[in-house]
Amino acid sequence: MSNGLKVLHVAETVRGGIATYLNELHPHQCASFGRGNVNYIVPSDHRGDLVNIDDDAVTTFPRDGRNAVGLFRMLFATMRAVRQLEPDIIHLHSSFAGLVVRPALWLTYRRSRIVYCPHGWAFGRETGRLSREVTKFAELMLSKFTHRIVCISESERADAMQAGIAANRLALVHNGISKRRPVLDKRAEPWRSEKIKVLFIGRLDRQKGYDLLIEAARALGDKLDVRLIGASVVSKFRRSDLPANVSLLGWMNRNQIEAELDQADMVAIPSRWEAFGLVAIEAMRAAKPIIAFRIGALPEIVEDNATGVLCDEISSEKLVEGFLRATRLDLAAVGLAGYERFTRLYDIEQTHRTLSQVYVDVLHTRASDSSLQTKLQSDFSNNLRS
DSSP, X not given: OOTTOOEEEEESOOTTHHHHHHHHHHHHHHHHHOGGGEEEEEEGGGXXXXXXXXXXXXXXXXXXXXXXXXXXXXXXXXXXXXXXXXXXXXXXXXXXXXXXXXXXXXXXXXXXXXXXXXXXXXXXXSOOHHHXXXXXXXXXXXXXXXXXXXXXXXXXXXXXXXTTOOGGGEEEOOOOBOSSOOOOOTTOOOOOOSSEEEEEESOOSGGGTHHHHHHHHHHXXXXXXXXXXXXXSSSOOOGGGOOTTEEEEEOOOHHHHHHHHHHOSEEEEOOSSOSOOHHHHHHHHTTOOEEEESXXXXXXXXXXXXXXXXXXXXXXXXXXXXXXXXXXXXXXXXXXXXXXXXXXXXXXXXXXXXXXXXXXXXXXXXXXXXXXXXXXXXXXXXHHHO
C-alpha cells in the first residue's frame, strides 16, 4: 500500500460500535496512508468518542438529535471538506450518512470513490413491512451511486444480495479489534458474588434487548448477578424497574469497561437485531463466554456450546433457558476457546488489510474502461471468496 492515499470518513453518529471501528482502524490507516491523509466528519456531541485522533483530523457539525437540520449540516460539512481535502476515498458509515451524502457527491464531485458501510442494514431492523420495503428500495437505488459497499458480516452481504444489490458492488470485510487489550482501570469497584456475574455493554434501547436480560435476571435472582454498562439513547429507561440483582453503571470509558469485563463470568448480548456486535469480539478478547440470540452475524461469531450459548428464539424465557444451560458449562474453558477464535478471525490488522484492498480496487477502476472495470470487480469478488 503506497503512502498518499487520502481517506475521508463520514458518520452521522459514531456512538457505540462505529466509534470503536474508527478508533481501532485509525492508527493502521495513518501508518499506511500518512497521518494527515485520514480525516473524519462527525457530530460535535460525539467528538469525544473518537480517542487518540488529533483535532486537526476531525471536522465536526452541530446537531440537536436526529433530524433534517442535523443531516443538512452533516452534508454541508462533508461537501466543504471534500473541496478542501480532495480525498481519493469517501468512506460513509451507517444509513443516514449513506442516504444524504451519496447522491449529492455523485452529482457534484465525481473524482472521489464512494465506499459505504451500512453497519447493519436499516431494512434488517424491527420495523413495519412498508417501512422495510421502502428502505430496501432506497438502498437498492443508492447502491448505483456507490463504488463499493462494505459488509461487515456474511449475513449482511446475504441480505444485500437478497435485496437485489449487485454482488460486484459488495465486499466482505469483517470487523476487527486490536489483539492488545486496553489497560484495566485499577479503581474498578470489586465485583464479589457467589452467583454467575453477567455483564451487558451497550445502549439501553429496545434493539439491544436489555429489557429481556432484566426479565431473565428477575427470574434467576438466585443464580445471576448482572451489571449494565450504558444508558438509553432512544428508549425511556427507569432505574426503579431494576430487580435487586441488576446494577446500572452508566457509560464508562474503555479502561473502565475492560476492568468490568475482567471481573465478569459471562457477557450478555441479547440484541433483537445486530449487524455484527463488536461487544462479542471484545468479550472474546477478554476470554469471556457470550450468551446471545441466534440473529444477524452473532451465529457467525459465537459457536454454540463452544465459545458461548446461542438462544434460538428472542424472548426472556429462552434467555433463562440459555443461562441455565450455561450453568452446566465450564465457563472459563468456553471463554478460552472464544479467545482462540478471536485471535484467528477478528484481528484489526486483517480488517485493515482487507479494507485497503477494497480502496485500491475502486481506485483502479477510475481510469479503466467499463469492460476492464467489470473484470477487476469480478476478480476482486473471487479473491474475497478464495
